[in-house]
Amino acid sequence: MRKLHIYIIKGFFHSLLVIVGLSILVFALSRSAGDPVAGYVDPYTPLYQIEQIRIKYHLDKPLYIQYFYWLQAISRGDFGLSRIYMYRPVWYTIQRFVPITVELAIYTLIIMIPTSLWLATKSVKHKDKTVDHITRLIAIAGRSMPTFFFGIIILMILYPLKLIAVAPVFDFQPITNMPTFDALLNRDWAGFIEAVKYLLGPLIVQVFINLALTMRIMRSSMLEELYQDYVTMGLAKGLSRDYLLIKYVRRNAMIPFITLIGIQFAYLVNGSVISETIFNRKGLGFLAARAATQLDHPTVLGLALVLGSTMVLTNLVVDILYLYIDPRVEAG
Amino acid sequence: MRKMSWREELKPKIKGLRFALWKIRKQPLGLIGFGIVIFYSILAIVAPLIVAPNTPNPLVIPKHVTRAPLPPSKEHPFGTTGPPSYADIYYGVIWGARTSVMISISVMSVTFVLGLILGVTAGYFGGKVETFIMRITDIFFAMPGLILTLVIISIIGKGIGPVIFALGARWWASYARLFRAEVIRIKQKLFVEAARAVGLSDFKIIMKHIVPNTISSGLILATLDFGSVVMVAASMGFLGLGLDPGTAEWGILLAGSRDWIVAGKWWIPLFPGLRFRHLCWAGTSSGTPSGTYSIPGQEDWWRKVNNNGAID
Numbered sequence: 001m002r003k004l005h006i007y008i009i010k011g012f013f014h015s016l017l018v019i020v021g022l023s024i025l026v027f028a029l030s031r032s033a034g035d036p037v038a039g040y041v042d043p044y045t046p047l048y049q050i051e052q053i054r055i056k057y058h059l060d061k062p063l064y065i066q067y068f069y070w071l072q073a074i075s076r077g078d079f080g081l082s083r084i085y086m087y088r089p090v091w092y093t094i095q096r097f098v099p100i101t102v103e104l105a106i107y108t109l110i111i112m113i114p115t116s117l118w119l120a121t122k123s124v125k126h127k128d129k130t131v132d133h134i135t136r137l138i139a140i141a142g143r144s145m146p147t148f149f150f151g152i153i154i155l156m157i158l159y160p161l162k163l164i165a166v167a168p169v170f171d172f173q174p175i176t177n178m179p180t181f182d183a184l185l186n187r188d189w190a191g192f193i194e195a196v197k198y199l200l201g202p203l204i205v206q207v208f209i210n211l212a213l214t215m216r217i218m219r220s221s222m223l224e225e226l227y228q229d230y231v232t233m234g235l236a237k238g239l240s241r242d243y244l245l246i247k248y249v250r251r252n253a254m255i256p257f258i259t260l261i262g263i264q265f266a267y268l269v270n271g272s273v274i275s276e277t278i279f280n281r282k283g284l285g286f287l288a289a290r291a292a293t294q295l296d297h298p299t300v301l302g303l304a305l306v307l308g309s310t311m312v313l314t315n316l317v318v319d320i321l322y323l324y325i326d327p328r329v330e331a332g
Numbered sequence: 333m334r335k336m337s338w339r340e341e342l343k344p345k346i347k348g349l350r351f352a353l354w355k356i357r358k359q360p361l362g363l364i365g366f367g368i369v370i371f372y373s374i375l376a377i378v379a380p381l382i383v384a385p386n387t388p389n390p391l392v393i394p395k396h397v398t399r400a401p402l403p404p405s406k407e408h409p410f411g412t413t414g415p416p417s418y419a420d421i422y423y424g425v426i427w428g429a430r431t432s433v434m435i436s437i438s439v440m441s442v443t444f445v446l447g448l449i450l451g452v453t454a455g456y457f458g459g460k461v462e463t464f465i466m467r468i469t470d471i472f473f474a475m476p477g478l479i480l481t482l483v484i485i486s487i488i489g490k491g492i493g494p495v496i497f498a499l500g501a502r503w504w505a506s507y508a509r510l511f512r513a514e515v516i517r518i519k520q521k522l523f524v525e526a527a528r529a530v531g532l533s534d535f536k537i538i539m540k541h542i543v544p545n546t547i548s549s550g551l552i553l554a555t556l557d558f559g560s561v562v563m564v565a566a567s568m569g570f571l572g573l574g575l576d577p578g579t580a581e582w583g584i585l586l587a588g589s590r591d592w593i594v595a596g597k598w599w600i601p602l603f604p605g606l607r608f609r610h611l612c613w614a615g616t617s618s619g620t621p622s623g624t625y626s627i628p629g630q631e632d633w634w635r636k637v638n639n640n641g642a643i644d
Contacts, residue, residue, distance in 0.1 A: 014470075021471040026483075033487045144613035146563045148570045149605040152586060152593055156601065159594045270476040274567055278590070288479055292486035293572045304483045308475045 008320055015316045022308045023074070027067050030301045036066075039080035039298035042087035074305070080298035084291055090302040093287065099177035101276070101283030105268035107180075107199060108206045113261060116211055117250070120218035124226070125245060135215060142212030151205045151278035158201060165197035166280045201279040206272055210264055217260055221253040228252075255326045262318035269314075270307045368614030369558065375426065376433040383426045391431060393419040393580050401589070401597045411599040417578065417588040421600065425607050427580035432611065435496060436561040440554050442500040447507020448543070448550065454508065455515025456538055466512070469505040477502045481564065485573045495574050499561060510553055514546035559612040566608065582608045 030036060037054045045053070054060055058069040073079075079090035123132040158164045170179055172186040179195035225231070226249060234244045273285035280286070284303065291299035375382075386394045396402070401414030410421035454465040472480070484498035518524065519542070527537050568574035569583030577584060582604040586593075589600045 017467060018470045018474050021467060022474055025471055029483060029487055140613065144559065144609060146566060146605075146608055146612060148567055148583065148586060149601065149608060152590065152601045153605070155590070156593050156596070156598065160596065267476060270479065273478045273482070274570065277571060288482055289571045289573075292482040295486055297487065300483050300486050304475060304479055307479055311476060312474045 004323055007323065011316055011319055015312045018312050019309050022312070023071060023305060024067070026301050026305045026308075027070055029304075030070075030297065031063065031066070033297045042081060042083075079302035079305075082291070082299045082302075083296040084294045084299065090298050093299060094284070094303060094306060096177075097282060097284050097287045100179075100281060101269060101272075101285065103178035103180065104199065104202055104206065104272070104276075104281070104283060105265060107203055108210065108268055109261065109265060111203070111207050112211055112214060115207070116214040116218055117257075119211075119215050120222060121245060121250060123215075123219050124222045124249075125242075127223070135219075139212040139216050142208050142210075145209065147205060147209060147272070147274040148278060150208065151201070151275050154201055154204055155278060163197060164201045164279065165194055168194045168198050170194065198279075198281065202272065202275040202281050205275040205278075206268065210268075214257065214260060214264065218253065218257050221256050222249055225249045225253045255322070258325060259318050259322050262314060262321065266311050266314035270311060365614040368610055369555075372429050372611050372614075373433055376430040379426050379430045383423050385427075386423070391427060391575075391580050392578050393417075393424050393427070395578075396420050401592050401600060403597075404599055410603040411597075413585065413589045413600050414592055414597070417585075419578070419585060421585060421603050424580045424585045425582070425603055428582045428585065428604065429607070429611075431492075431575070431579065431581045432562045432565065435492070435499070435565045436558055438496045439499045439503060439561045439565075440558065442496065443503040443507050444550060444554055446500070446504045448511050448547070450504070451508040451511025452515050452538055452542060452546070455512040456519065456534070456542060462512070465508065469508050472501070472505040478564070478567065481568060482571075482573060485568065490573065490576060492575055495565060495568060498568075499564060502564070503557065503561070507550060507553065511546055511550060514549050515542055518542055518545045559614065562608070563612050 030039070036059050037050060037057070040053050040057055041050055057073065058066055061069070077089075077091040079094075081087045082090045082093040085093045085096075119135050119138075123135040126132055155164065159166070168179075170182070170191055172182055172188045172191050175182050175185050179198060180192060183189075183192035183195045222245075231244060231249065234248060235241075270284065272283075273289050275281075276283045276285035277289045284307070288300065288303050290296075291303065379385075380390065386392055395418040396408070396412045397418050398412065398414060402408055402412045404411045408420055408422060410425060413419045413421060450465050450469075454462040475483075480502050481498045484501055485494055488494045488497065524537060524541055527541055532540070565574060566581065566583030569579075569581045570587045571583075572587060574583060575581050577588070585604045586601055589597070593600050
């Protein structure tokens with residue numbers, strides 16, 4: 001057990017180091033984009049206050065001292081003001097946009113995990129048969145399909161059929177800020193259908209694009225397991241192929257799959273910039289694209305820091321989970 | 333010693349080439365992909381012969397101002413996009429190949445060289461240098477790729493140079509990691525130790541022994557990434573963050589016309605999109621033959637196959 005703890009502590013410090021590096025990178029970028037005081041003022045700030053703000057945020061000091069004050073402000077949640085959203089604080093804006101993206105990520109995983117498990121099992125069972133070839137084609141299509149092209153095609157087909165809502169107005173009480181859950185909590189069925197329509201387009205795109213990877217990884221990991229001794233042993237014992245495949249092979253092949261899902265969840269939460277932009281879904285990806293095109297540096301940099309740190313922490317959690325799921329790692 | 337004839341001298345090379353051809357025959361998909369990449373590269377070069385370049389800047393699509401997008405016709409083989417970009421899609425597709433291939437090749441060469449230098453330094457010297465370089469790659473890996481590109485472009489501005497820079501910043505880290513891993517693998521081989529025993533300098537060992545042995549896996553990754561770079565560059569164009577609006581680039585062609593596409597003007601996404609999917613797919617699948625051709629040591633395996641007639 002001790003070895004495990006040392007490993008976890010090491011991983012923790014490593015992540016911390018990466019986050020510090022990330023903050024230095026973001027700081028350097030923020031200071032290379034013109035006068036940094038611009039990130040803390042709005043057009044209605046009187047001129048005499050600008051100098052006060054400059055002193056308040058210690059922007060008159062040398063750069064390396066500025067970095068520590070900047071870090072201090074960040075830890076208070078003070079990233080500056082978001083120009084594209086009426087000069088609200090960046091941190092507030094980011095919080096407003098998170099639920100929409102998380103909702104999409106949750107639904108994507110709910111659909112993607114069973115589908116990829118099912119398709120992978122099918123294609124392993126019928127290796128090099130029609131089913132396998134079809135799934136391979138799906139995977140190739142998913143991997144080489146540019147997101148924006150696929151999204152536009154989906155939009156072109158489903159929008160005239162009134163299956164996609166691009167800018168819905170919800171009149172129910174926001175509780176979690178995730179439209180589908182809110183509609184259910186408010187028992188607003190018309191609103192629920194509208195929320196599903198709002199979700200459908202990016203959901204299809206995300207599932208299709210991500211399915212390719214998870215399915216193929218699961219397939220190859222299952223094929224690897226297939227040549228283990230215990231499978232031969234099971235066959236010799238007289239177990240049926242289906243039973244072996246589902247109860248033994250799939251369970252053992254699950255380990256890399258779980259870590260992959262963890263990392264993909266991080267990517268999904270990081271926002272699918274393109275699909276959210278196409279379907280006008282107001283999530284983190286939409287915010288990032290919008291802020292970048294409008295040259296709203298505080299928002300873009302704040303997002304980069306927050307998302308990067310989430311990514312690092314998710315990777316850490318996945319690594320630790322991996323240790324608990326697969327006890328063999330500890331032994332080795 | 334008897335002087336070898338050129339035929340004998342070149343024998344191993346010919347065998348290697350025959351191995352590569354055999355391997356390619358076994359994987360027709362990869363060959364097709366490679367062919368498509370070559371096709372688009374040629375298209376990029378001969379674009380002025382196919383469509384007369386626009387003056388003064390040939391990369392800007394000539395405008396055809398109409399109230400609505402025109403369907404494919406004799407004058408506009410792929411149709412036009414209508415307002416607000418008023419682009420001729422045929423011109424955009426043909427010249428877009430040039431933009432995409434140009435961006436992709438520049439990004440690949442920049443990241444390849446940078447990754448090679450940093451990765452080999454980290455892998456060969458180890459210690460503090462390695463830790464430092466690898467922590468920096470960790471930082472770049474921590475940022476989701478598209479966000480990093482967005483951040484950099486929004487700070488340093490639009491245009492072809494910034495796009496190449498931003499994509500390079502996103503990509504170099506994976507090459508550094510790959511080359512480091514390869515160098516660590518090669519470093520343990522006996523011939524490196526022998527070279528050191530003979531008294532070669534570090535620089536000579538790296539240039540003569542380490543780099544030639546590591547470069548092939550980098551080439552495979554580069555061919556695999558060729559399509560991805562095209563894809564990300566076009567995504568940036570689509571978001572309005574890549575090149576200037578009006579440039580012949582496949583993402584930009586689609587960008588302004590979302591409303592027209594929703595209204596059922598199918599030819600706007602079709603032609604750029606098809607071209608695009610083609611090239612991305614080709615890029616991903618062409619990694620295989622270039623890889624099998626350039627991995628040294630696999631010829632031995634082929635010789636074994638050739639002599640024994642069977643793989644064991």
